[in-house]
Amino acid sequence: MAALSSPLRVCRGILKELRAIQGPDYKRSLAYNYIMEQFRKNKVTGERYCRAQHESNHDSHTYLCLLASTRTHMALHELYHSKGEHSTKSAAAMVGLRLPTQPGGKGWEK
Amino acid sequence: MAPARLAGHGSRLIAVRAMVSVGVYGEGGRGPGGPPTFETPSIPPQFSLPGAKLPEKYVDFEQQNARFPLADRVHLACKPLADWRGLRKALWGISFCSSLLWCYGGLYEINLDRRKLKTPGGKLFTVPNEALAIAVATEWDAQRDTLKFYTMHLSTLCNTALDNPTQRNKDQMITAALKFLETDTVCYRVDEPNALVELQKNEWDPVLHWMEKRYDVTIGSSSSILGPEIPNATKDTFRQHLTSYNFWSLTGLEYVITQLKSVVLSMGMIDRHLTVEQAVLLSRLEEEYQIGFWGNVEWAHDYDMYELRARTAAGALFVHLASESSTVKRKLMQD
Numbered sequence: 001m002a003a004l005s006s007p008l009r010v011c012r013g014i015l016k017e018l019r020a021i022q023g024p025d026y027k028r029s030l031a032y033n034y035i036m037e038q039f040r041k042n043k044v045t046g047e048r049y050c051r052a053q054h055e056s057n058h059d060s061h062t063y064l065c066l067l068a069s070t071r072t073h074m075a076l077h078e079l080y081h082s083k084g085e086h087s088t089k090s091a092a093a094m095v096g097l098r099l100p101t102q103p104g105g106k107g108w109e110k
Numbered sequence: 111m112a113p114a115r116l117a118g119h120g121s122r123l124i125a126v127r128a129m130v131s132v133g134v135y136g137e138g139g140r141g142p143g144g145p146p147t148f149e150t151p152s153i154p155p156q157f158s159l160p161g162a163k164l165p166e167k168y169v170d171f172e173q174q175n176a177r178f179p180l181a182d183r184v185h186l187a188c189k190p191l192a193d194w195r196g197l198r199k200a201l202w203g204i205s206f207c208s209s210l211l212w213c214y215g216g217l218y219e220i221n222l223d224r225r226k227l228k229t230p231g232g233k234l235f236t237v238p239n240e241a242l243a244i245a246v247a248t249e250w251d252a253q254r255d256t257l258k259f260y261t262m263h264l265s266t267l268c269n270t271a272l273d274n275p276t277q278r279n280k281d282q283m284i285t286a287a288l289k290f291l292e293t294d295t296v297c298y299r300v301d302e303p304n305a306l307v308e309l310q311k312n313e314w315d316p317v318l319h320w321m322e323k324r325y326d327v328t329i330g331s332s333s334s335i336l337g338p339e340i341p342n343a344t345k346d347t348f349r350q351h352l353t354s355y356n357f358w359s360l361t362g363l364e365y366v367i368t369q370l371k372s373v374v375l376s377m378g379m380i381d382r383h384l385t386v387e388q389a390v391l392l393s394r395l396e397e398e399y400q401i402g403f404w405g406n407v408e409w410a411h412d413y414d415m416y417e418l419r420a421r422t423a424a425g426a427l428f429v430h431l432a433s434e435s436s437t438v439k440r441k442l443m444q445d
Contacts, residue, residue: 021251029248031247061385062423065385065419066263066424069416070420072416073417076409076412081409
């Protein structure tokens with residue numbers, strides 16, 4: 001299948017996601033340290049086709065996919081599925097109407 | 111001085127982070143060769159009033175946590191977690207600091223502030239792998255006002271593997287996975303429309319051939335309602351292969367197979383032949399075809415696709431991390 005994109009792009013993507021999760025001081029997090037350590041450790045190899053390098057590249061893609069798609073999924077959920085229904089009052093207000101009021105209340109209401 | 115590796119990150123609950131004491135699981139003191147334990151002084155109650163001044167020995171905490179005014183921080187540190195930040199945040203949905211704890215058996219635990227994480231079954235949450243523990247801690251960190259468990263896929267998988275609520279053993283899981291082979295998505299083809307037939311042939315056949323070549327088996331594809339006939343030799347080969355995975359990896363693998371509805375695509379992804387995006391695309395091939403024809407509905411199609419990607423990625427990562435072990439071999443410099 002198609003070749004994986006370069007480790008640098010994946011690394012930057014993962015760091016972007018970590019920054020979105022952890023805030024401005026993401027560099028002090030455990031995940032940041034671990035990711036950077038892994039990327040640095042697996043950089044140098046004497047092999048032409050290094051299977052371990054391909055494996056860790058694939059793993060980094062997988063992790064990037066996990067972080068990015070969780071975030072997008074949550075964003076879509078917030079956007080489309082989280083708000084529930086309009087109340088009667090706001091539904092009426094959408095067309096410029098107000099709910100009828102009966103001074104003294106209806107007979108069966110408190 | 112806060113231990114850089116073990117006492118977590120982030121500045122949200124700085125004072126409490128400073129009070130996370132790292133202990134060794136199940137032991138009173140320091141085990142031989144374990145990580146260093148740090149004694150953190152507990153702040154006595156007379157400093158819990160706002161405006162109090164902390165004595166000298168807390169000064170280095172002050173320098174690290176210079177962002178927060180001292181009085182508030184001390185006040186916060188002594189209040190119970192439940193009413194800190196007010197009850198307007200749901201559950202105990204305050205921001206917490208997750209950190210790892212390396213315990214003596216080589217297993218990792220997750221600490222949320224000062225509490226140890228437990229599985230829903232009540233057991234202590236332990237993982238054998240540091241990378242997996244860090245990923246789970248990051249998942250917890252991503253929670254904001256409320257805890258959304260449906261986004262914490264790795265935690266769910268770890269809980270399932272630890273608790274085993276349905277009491278399954280390895281053989282049952284392998285049998286279930288092989289039963290899925292008979293109704294594999296990739297083997298079920300349609301007869302019409304022609305464009306879809308072509309698409310299925312072009313996209314699914316290469317994966318099928320790769321699978322057949324890699325495992326030296328025959329898996330046909332058919333367009334009848336009964337599906338392909340899988341010979342027993344194929345099943346035996348797969349059974350032998352799957353037996354080599356440990357229980358945790360099998361949990362993850364079964365999860366991935368259930369999500370993708372295909373054994374072939376799952377194995378292709380686990381063997382790193384396909385990326386997660388490609389596997390999800392191939393699994394949803396007919397849906398993508400229909401989207402191309404009728405149009406995309408973001409709140410349904412994209413929503414499902416991202417959820418599927420997240421779950422599949424979590425499952426794949428879980429399998430890889432549960433089955434790997436890494437060693438570092440250094441090349442000797444030759445003079």
